[in-house]
Amino acid sequence: MAALLLGKDVQGLLLGSKGTRKKPSGSFSGLGLSLPVIKGVMRKGYRLPTPIQRKCMPFILGGKDVVAMARTGSGKTAAYLLPMFDRLKTHSAKIGARALILSPTRELATQTIKFTKELGKFTDLRAALVVGGDSMEEQFASLHGNPDIIVATPGRLLHLLVEMELKLASVEYVVFDEADRLFEMGFSEQLREILFKLPESRQTMLFSATLPKQLVEFAKAGLHDPVLVRLDVESQLSQQLKMTFLAVRSEVKSAVLLHLLRSVMSSNEQTVVFAPTKHHVEYLRELISSAGIPVCYVYSSLDQTARKINIAKFHNRTAMVMVVTDVAARGIDIPTLDNVINYNFPDKPKLFVHRVGRVARAGRSGSAYSLVSPDELPSCLDLHLFTSKPLLPAEPDMDSEQLGVYGSVPQTILDEEEEFVRQLHTRNSDLPALLKVADNAQKQYLRSCSQPSPESVSRSKNLPVYLNPHPIFRRSPLCEGEGPTRDEFLKRIHGYRPAATILEVHSTTKTTSKTVMAGKRKMHDVLVAKEKRKKSLEKDDVIKRRGIVVAHGEVATEDDLKQFRRPVADAAGSVGKLKLKLRDDEHYIPHIPSDYHSEKGLSIVGGSFDKEAASLVLDLEGDEGEGAKKTQKEKMKWDRKRKRFVGQTGSEANSKKIKTESGRKISSSYKTHLYQQWRERHKIDSLTTGGEEGEGFQGGSEGGRGGRRGRGKWRGGGKGAGGKGATVGDLKTSEQILRKRKKKTFQASRRSQKQGNTRGRGRGRGKPRD
Structure with missing residues (x-):
């Protein structure tokens, strides 16, 4: 009865007084979805589509291949399920699945099929779940039930395809959910084999939070003229995010980290610390644990069981601090996260946005603390050019809530915390050994980092050497004794540059080095003065070449020069015609809509997919030696039988392989003959795609x-x-x-x-x- 009433309500909403169909703009019904799909949407309580749904669904309903960039929780699951329901309509009596959804993890696949059944309640479509860890025989039976939709993980799906000798010729609709995680988790071989079995006439959707280079190449091969739809969230920071940049030396980063965790942050706040390599993770975990702070850790090569246990500790708030690497953090989503600490400053601006984007979500506020060493300062300047936000040097009267403040750590705090770290190293004998390994890993990590822009390198050299303490340390009890006299004294020490050279230290007038340097300085002082005089006249020479003279001998400013129309020189240096400026800057009022920037962020990027994806590529390097960048020789292994270097390890060469239809060789463990034994036991013929x-x-x-x-x-x-x-x-x-x-x-x-x-x-x- 409730279903009938719901159907009448939907019909009354969609039908006018004369029985004509109305499609309200901005709603799900305005997208032209069928009535059973609309009833499922209304039953879930959805009223208006999210931005990713509003941008993706018209292209998907139009039959286009789509590559969409969206974060977790943006509504992307419904963005591809609703068009899928509208296309499949009803259950087909023909044998063979018509839709395939690939997920990177079993948990995500289970969540997807549950949402599929809830959203498609008013359709008679059947769905089957194929994931690792479940009974193979139950999955054989579910596939013999002729499902219309298969939600699967790549490893188990390929296992069943090889075991049951199934064909995917009937598949019309394919979705790669969280595609970047699919490749990060090592499913590239399985994905390419599954892609070969799919028909050419399929429609393919690829949803991802980032675009690794390997994923872009996969999209070029597996998708036909795809449309790139993205929400411009990877280049924007939340307005509720408070960013703090601390200038520290590399040797004292661990001491500053402990001070932030013990004194600056509250004990009931959860914090994620990003480290460059897994060796740094192990050292910081041991150091923080020795300081009496509950901590857990995650990196990519950690055992899966241990990884689940550590993530559960953080979710249950048993451990308030988690130390991770960039690769491991891709699968972690903590909606209530309070703080993020960058132990090392990332070499790519997109990677920084990716890190700090885990806080200040869903209207919550959050903080991001970055420890910036002198060699990482150019990368910090690249970030502010990328986000179009200034880097503000700390001032004595500056507010601590102001964004983008770059300051130093007071020396009293450094002295106190360094002494505490030394005591921890003395008590725990494992810490010195872990620190040595982390230092060696840091050298390898720096080789794999990309270099900052030359402009940022030159700008970093012009920044002041001495910085005022950051405002966040103003209330620290260790800074109560510091006053302006001590700060001024330290500032003079940092700014002191002796005029004498190393050869003149502790020398008298009778020594030979003093006599030689005096004569050399006398000769060079003339050249230095000449060079300074030459540079001071360069600006005057430019003004004279333009033919502009100021009456009272004053140098013309840029405002004075704007009133003149200057000749334009071509490539050869000759002066051409004057370019007339038709717009009056003084009385011109530009018009920009109030929602211009938000609509630009949600807009569809035009042009070819190759050009669009080139500016969005984000590759995360591995957190250990195997995942970092290697030379070509390091990637090759010596094969004793072939007497030459080969591109695979000895274990891969000696393991048994079977050849598939695509010509690729996969592990022989995919063929176990369990399906044949199951059919013989239940007296069932093999499943034939295409039959009734x-x-x-x-x-x-x-x-x-x-x-x-x-x-x-x-x-x-x-x-x-x-x-x-x-x-x-x-x-x-x-x-x-x-x-x-x-x-x-x-x-x-x-x-x-x-x-x-x-x-x-x-x-x-x-x-x-x-």
Whole structure:
């Protein structure tokens, strides 16, 4: 009854007084979705599409291949499910799945199929879940139930495709969900093999938070003229994010980190610390734990069980600090995160935005602390050029809440914390060894980092050497004794530049080095003065060459020069025609809509996919030696049999391989003959793609019941059509119901016939049974 009322409400919403269909703009009904899909949307309580849905769904409904960049929680699942429901319409009697959704993890796949069943409640489409860790036989039975939609992880799906010798020729709709994580988790070989089995006429959607270079190449090969849709969130920072930049030396970073965790941050705030390599993660975890702070850690090569345990500790707030690498943090999503600390400053601005984007989400405020060493300062300047935000040097009267303040750490704090770190190293014998390994890993890490721009390098040299303490340390109890006299004294020490050279230290007038340097300085002082005089006249020479003279001998300013129209020189240096300026800057009022920047961020980028994706590529380097950049020689391994270097390891060369239809060789563990044993046990024929339901399923009922074993073969549905539990939770077709009724009638007649024969044989021997 509720469903009927819901249907009437939807019809009343979509139909006008004359029965004409109305499509309100800006709503799901305005996208032209079918009535069962709209009913599912209204049942979930959705009213308006999210930005990613509003941008993607028109292209998907139009049959285009789409590459969409969106964060977790942006509504991307419904963005590809609703068009899929609208395209598939209803359950097909033909054998073979028509939609395929690939997810990187079992948890995400389980979440996706649950959402699929909820959103597609008013459609009769069937869905099957194929993930690792579940029973293979149950998945055999679910695939024999002829699902329309398969939600799977790549590893288990490829295993079933090889084991069951299945074809994917009937697939019309393919979705790669969280595609960047699919490649980061090492599914590239499985994805390319699955891609080969898919038909050319399919429609493909690829959803990702970032665009690694490997993913762009995969999209070029697997998608046909894709449309790139993105939300411009990777280049924008939240307005609720407070950024703090601290100038520290590399040797004292660990001391500053402990001070932030113990004194600046509250004990009930959760913090994620980003480290460059897994060796830094192990050292910082041991150091923070020795300081009495509950901490957990995650990096890519950590055991999966240990990784789940550490993430659970952080989710349950048993550990308030988590130390991670960039690669490991890709699969971690903490909505209530309070702080992020960059132990090393990232070499790419997009990577910085990727790190700090985990805080200040969904209207919450958050803080990001970055420890910037002198060699990382150019990368910090690159970041502010990328985000178009200034880097403000700290001032004594500056507010601590102001964004983008770059200051130093007071010396009293450094002295206190360094002494504390030395005590921890003395108590814990593992810390010195871990620190040595981390230092060696830092050298390898620096080789794989990209270099900052030359402009940022030159700008970093012009910044002051001495910086005022950052305002966040103003309330620290260790800074109570510091006053302006001490700060001025330290500033003079940092700014002191002796005029004497190293050869003149502790020398008298009678020494030879003093005499030589005095003569050399006398000769060079003339040249230095001449060079300074030459540079001071360069500006005057430029003004004279332009023919501009100021009456009272004053140098003309730029405002004075704006009133003159200057000749334009071509490549050869000759002066051409004057360029007339038709716009009056003094009275011109530019018009920019109030929502211009937000609409620009949500706009569809035009042009070819190659050019669009080139500016969005973000590759995350590995957090250990195997994942970092290597030379070509380091990637090769020596093969003793071939007597030459090869591009694979010895274990890969010696492992058994089987050749697939695409010509690639995969591990022989994909073919275990479990499916053949399952079919023989349940007397079921193999699954044939393209046939009709009820055809090709030959065998008795479950366990051979319902007839003589080995005789009286019948074709039908029920449990015999798909094995045990093949149609659990699915509606049976009319043919299956008819066969089941015939089977019950036949069994009833056989029982009555047996009972009649028993009574006939018992006559004359005694009273017959009732």
